[in-house]
Amino acid sequence: MKAIVYRKLGPADVLQVEELPDPLPAAHQLQIQVRAIGTNPVDFKLRSGTLPLAFLFAWKLPFIPGAECSGIVSAVGAAVRDFVPGDRVVAFHSALAGGAYAEKWVVDQKYCLRLDDRMDFATAAAFPLAGLTALQLLDGLPGAAALVYGASGGVGHLALGIARQLGFTVTAVASKRNGDFLRELGADHVMAYDTENFGEGAGVYDVFLDAVAAYTPASAARFLRPRGAYLTTLPHPLHFLPAWRRGLKYRGAMVQSRKADLARLQDWIVSGKVKVHVDQKLPLAEAKEAHRLLEQGRTRGKIVLLND
Ligand SMILES: NC(=O)c1ccc[n+]([C@@H]2O[C@H](COP(=O)([O-])OP(=O)(O)OC[C@H]3O[C@@H](n4cnc5c(N)ncnc54)[C@H](OP(=O)(O)O)[C@@H]3O)[C@@H](O)[C@H]2O)c1
Structure with missing residues (x-):
């Protein structure tokens, strides 16, 4: 799979496209064929080392950024009962765990929610965090x-x-x-x-x-x-x-991934009660550009990365 990786902290240029083996799901995990990825300021703060105690984060390098995505379940771990391959899902874990800026992501099922048929992938990736x-x-x-x-x-x-x-x-x-x-x-x-x-x-x-x-x-x-x-x-x-x-x-704020909250938000969004605005959709390979835009601090709504 292709993924966005950085091997050292620094400016947006440290983000590189790399070819990596597909990650395999552990017992409670889903493997998601990622369709859209939400970007957030915390992604560039971690990358640039500007968060407090950033030096503690450096031990995680090389690192695939990304806390949230939408996509289609492509495989499930042995203990997963609530999802099957083919399910459309949205997932949000944590920016510190990362991993979503990729074509495939494995994430614990407790951080995943089945997508309503009315929810498109870009909107789904934009709302969780x-x-x-x-x-x-x-x-x-x-x-x-x-x-x-x-x-x-x-x-x-x-x-x-x-x-x-x-x-x-x-x-x-x-x-x-x-x-x-x-x-x-x-x-x-x-x-x-x-x-x-x-x-x-x-x-x-x-x-x-x-x-x-x-x-x-x-x-x-x-x-x-x-x-x-x-x-x-x-x-x-x-x-x-x-x-x-x-x-x-x-x-x-200390945002937590809670399935009940995700479900509540999804209901409000698909019923038109809460509007999600996706300002820009960029291909995954243009993650550098997404970070440069985010860093300007003028984003209207959200910037989302897309896989083909
Ligand atoms: N602790 C947590 O759990 C947590 C969770 C989420 C986010 N955050 C943090 O919350 C902050 C906001 O996140 P975000 O995703 O909303 O960022 P964002 O989308 O990048 O915010 C951009 C928006 O900020 C507005 N803005 C910039 N400076 C402003 C000012 N001085 N007064 C009023 N508006 C201003 C801009 O509007 P104009 O162009 O109109 O100025 C722009 O629309 C970030 O620092 C992020 O790291 C923390």
Whole structure:
């Protein structure tokens, strides 16, 4: 099989196409003929060594990146009962485990969900990591009004739809060029951080979901009602005390692959309640270009890699 491999940390150029033996499924694993792969900022952060404690990751080299894919089951391990070859599936494990930037991927069955017939492969590969992050941040929070900051990116655009499904009125914030995009996604109110004085124009909310870590609990507090919740995709140990002192709930994302959450998201997506936007589809061999685009930080929705 062909796979994208890097043998040292560095810029996008370290990503190379290599020919490798097909991976074989262990007892509880599925071998997936990969059709589409979701890309995420964590993929380039691991590759470039810019994540905290990146030196610990270096022992995993050579490494095939990729946390999520959709495709067709091509073989199953001896203990697998719930899937058979030919099933269309979506799978999300972990960016640190990697492996999805390939033509074949083996992954434990507990990280896989059968695809609804209405779900195409590109959409299926685009929603797990970003969608689960948003859902797991928002789920169970009380309140009526949510602000999603950075609402045009992978996590943000799904958070917008998910928050509405959870009953919130959503104010979505992105740059002005993304205003129409946010309205198409169903935002109740749209604000542009690059043309308005956001600080003056914004109201107060029960929930502030900061998808791009532009704020902290201290700087977000003035936009939150008493006992409101500040949610961030990039948690930091120094956030806890300021949040506690201001009486705010604090949640930092540590996305987990949970089949029940994946199924919930799939239901919302196929019924049109949550929209997934695939901005670019590139062939697997162009993974370098996908990483360069991701690193610019201007992705609208998701970038997906495709196998032929
Ligand atoms: N901890 C976890 O479990 C977890 C899980 C998922 C993601 N994350 C992290 O969350 C972050 C976001 O991930 P993502 O997949 O959503 O990234 P992404 O898709 O690459 O985000 C790109 C979007 O960010 C917006 N943006 C950039 N700078 C902004 C700013 N200053 N204010 C408002 N919007 C801004 C851009 O909109 P404009 O062009 O309109 O500015 C663009 O649409 C990443 O750092 C990622 O590593 C963490």
